[in-house]
Amino acid sequence: MGLETIFGSGFITSQLNKIINWGRKNSFFPLPFVTACCGMEFMATWGSHYDVARFGAELPRFSPRQSDLLMVVGTINHKIAPVLKRVYDQMCEPKWVIAFGACASSGGFYRNYATVQGIDRIIPVDVYIAGCPPRPEAVLEGLMLLQKKVEGEDVLNRGAPIMVNGQAYSEDRLVHVEPPVDHRADQVVASHEGPGVHPWQGFEETERR
Amino acid sequence: MTPEAIHGALQQRFGQAVTAFEADAIDPTVTVEASAIHDVGAFLRSEPGLLFDSLMCLSGMDYGEETSSLGVVYHLHSTSLRHTITLRVEVPRQDGVVPTVCDIWRTAEWHEREAFDLFGMRFDRHPDHRRILLPDDWEGHPLLKDYQVQEFYQGIRVPYEGDPPEIGMDVYRFQDREDPV
Ligand code: SF4
Numbered sequence: 045m046g047l048e049t050i051f052g053s054g055f056i057t058s059q060l061n062k063i064i065n066w067g068r069k070n071s072f073f074p075l076p077f078v079t080a081c082c083g084m085e086f087m088a089t090w091g092s093h094y095d096v097a098r099f100g101a102e103l104p105r106f107s108p109r110q111s112d113l114l115m116v117v118g119t120i121n122h123k124i125a126p127v128l129k130r131v132y133d134q135m136c137e138p139k140w141v142i143a144f145g146a147c148a149s150s151g152g153f154y155r156n157y158a159t160v161q162g163i164d165r166i167i168p169v170d171v172y173i174a175g176c177p178p179r180p181e182a183v184l185e186g187l188m189l190l191q192k193k194v195e196g197e198d199v200l201n202r203g204a205p206i207m208v209n210g211q212a213y214s215e216d217r218l219v220h221v222e223p224p225v226d227h228r229a230d231q232v233v234a235s236h237e238g239p240g241v242h243p244w245q246g247f248e249e250t251e252r253r
Numbered sequence: 254m255t256p257e258a259i260h261g262a263l264q265q266r267f268g269q270a271v272t273a274f275e276a277d278a279i280d281p282t283v284t285v286e287a288s289a290i291h292d293v294g295a296f297l298r299s300e301p302g303l304l305f306d307s308l309m310c311l312s313g314m315d316y317g318e319e320t321s322s323l324g325v326v327y328h329l330h331s332t333s334l335r336h337t338i339t340l341r342v343e344v345p346r347q348d349g350v351v352p353t354v355c356d357i358w359r360t361a362e363w364h365e366r367e368a369f370d371l372f373g374m375r376f377d378r379h380p381d382h383r384r385i386l387l388p389d390d391w392e393g394h395p396l397l398k399d400y401q402v403q404e405f406y407q408g409i410r411v412p413y414e415g416d417p418p419e420i421g422m423d424v425y426r427f428q429d430r431e432d433p434v
Contacts, residue, residue: 122388122391122406122407122409122411123387123388125406125407125409126407126409151413155413155414156413157395157400157402157411157412157413158387158395159413160409161410161413165409165410166409
């Protein structure tokens with residue numbers, strides 16, 4: 045690159061990291077590689093209700109050359125695995141990968157010859173999202189985790205260990221998301237007992253049967 | 254027609270080629286010689302009083318190591334006469350060949366490709382004899398009872414068990430005990 049030889053790892057590069065990573069993490073262009081049922085949850089998450097535009101990732105690009113976040117959504121079998129690898133190879137640096145759901149992360153319950161037992165057998169993965177399929181909340185949490193990971197990256201040396209929540213991660217330290225326990229669902233159920241304010245949307249509910 | 258009557262008609266027409274009949278199975282099944290299956294199919298399809306115009310299903314079978322034979326099972330139905338029969342053929346595991354029936358029922362074309370894909374059944378005079386589900390360069394036929402999973406497919410490790418502990422799922426399972434989130 046040359047920049048690091050001019051500035052070294054001093055004040056300017058750290059400010060540069062901040063600015064560039066701020067831009068990158070708030071403008072993901074995801075490429076949805078949707079192969080199976082998890083795609084429904086992907087669509088739900090990218091719909092207006094969960095409003096992924098809050099994270100700047102609302103614009104899926106269906107070309108690997110225009111995207112920087114590969115979301116592998118669903119079961120990957122050996123027939124499509126070389127295609128996935130090629131799609132990954134076609135993406136320009138910097139690029140990140142999210143394994144969306146149990147199948148993409150580990151093969152899920154498909155313990156057989158046909159299914160790749162986790163896409164990390166083919167391509168490096170930044171964030172694994174558990175669940176079959178994961179709830180949109182889990183997906184958003186995964187996205188926020190990836191943002192944290194991007195925030196900690198060294199722009200001039202992407203392989204360097206990064207800090208997530210005060211813990212250092214190198215490329216072989218993987219970030220793993222448990223689905224959040226969502227107690228708000230209980231409130232919704234409680235609110236459905238009679239007319240009241242819907243706690244998620246804040247509007248007055250009319251008569252419920 | 255009852256299955257017994259259909260079996261009777263087949264026996265009258267083909268004699269020795271009809272080898273067995275299971276009347277009390279859930280699907281009454283006529284076993285025929287593999288070499289006769291094309292003639293039997295054409296007869297069942299066109300004979301007035303039989304008119305089996307629908308091949309509901311065609312499945313490959315592996316009858317196991319002891320018998321050392323593979324098989325094909327044909328589920329037939331007549332939409333006009335509303336009767337049903339099941340045909341079965343058995344061929345040796347090595348070099349067994351079954352005549353195709355896809356010129357009688359077009360459905361059979363893809364079903365026979367599937368039976369070839371998963372069981373390695375050979376179909377004589379099939380117009381498009383290649384795999385249908387698995388990639389063309391896959392090794393072996395996975396539903397055979399003695400199937401051995403290949404070690405690598407295009408550089409991807411295929412077996413789903415016996416991973417050494419340092420690769421695969423175990424990495425993040427143990428590594429992330431101290432919850433990073
Ligand atoms: S993890 Fe579950 S929902 Fe997602 S693709 Fe696999 S089976 Fe479907």
